Amino acid sequence: MTLSMDVTDEAQVKAATATGLERFGRIDVLVNNAGFGLLGAIEECSAEEVGSVYRTNVFGLLNVTRAVLPSMRQHRSGHIINFSSIGGYRSAPGWGIYSSTKFAVEGITEALYGELAPLGIHATVVEPGYFRTNFLDSSSLRQSAAQIPDYAGTVGKTRNIAAERNHQQLGDPTKLAPAILQIVNTDEPPLRSRLGTDTLQAIAEKNAYVEQETVKWQTLSESTNYK
Structure with a gap:
């Protein structure tokens, strides 16, 4: 059974969820994977471009999660x-806006992990590489309409790398689904x-940098504490 819905439309999400529950009686696993990328410097990305990616990547995820949780509870x-x-x-x-939506997903999931554990419900955030x-095609990755020459040495390089890496990524999609199944079928899944x-x-590189800077x-x- 396959249903189509726009995750940014809460009414559609609720209707699809109700249809699924009517058919199957329960929802055991919810995978929030709807999303797209936005490549551009922070200054280059317009309010509408930013709002669009947030509506799908963050608010859409919240719409679906809120719709499914009552049955899981x-x-x-x-x-x-x-x-x-x-x-x-x-x-x-170049990835600032897109990454900020995924930083939000991290924070949301970490909170869900603590909120839902006492209710017997698991929450896991998946951090895939490339x-x-x-994803790097124009169908999934949007470019900011504005491109400012001053960012050619930073964001411009990112655009070139994304084009070169397209369909040459390291990760094998056929191995991702079995990995997700292994996570949902374990008794103690990871956060x-x-x-x-x-x-x-x-x-590893970021953790090393954070530790070095912290020290x-x-x-x-x-x-900064009271004495």
């Missing part, structure tokens, strides 16, 4: 899988699932 079981990204843990020039899908060696490398500025950080 009733049955005291279920698993919510929210797709973030390598960009949900580490941002980079998988060989159509975060990092998929891809590129994600693992990016996380460097530790004295200042400690100086």
Whole structure:
């Protein structure tokens, strides 16, 4: 059974959820994977471009989650899988707006993890690296309409890398679905699932940078407490 809906339309989401529950009686797993990218410098991205990606990547995810949770709570079981990204843990020039939506997904899922655990419901955020899908095509990745020459050395390079990497990504999509199934079929699923060696490398590099910077500025950080 397949239903079409626009995740940004809460009425459509509620109707599709009701139809699914009527047919199957319950929803065991929700996978929030709807989303698209926006490539551009922060200054280059218009309010409408930013709003559009947030309506799908963040508000759409919330619409679907709110629609499904009442049934999961009733049955005291279920698993919510929210797709973030390598960009949900580490941002980079050109990916600021897109990454900010995935940072939001990370925060939402981390809260859900604590809120739902006492109710017997799991929540996991998936952080895939670059998988060989159509994500870097124009069908899934939008470019900011404005392109400012001053950002050619940063965001411009990101645009070139995205074009070169398209359909040459490291991750194998046929191995992603079995990985998700393994997560939902385990008794103690993780809060975060990092998929891809590129994600693992990016996380290690960021963690090392954060630790180094924390140590460097530790004295200042400690100086702000009441004495």
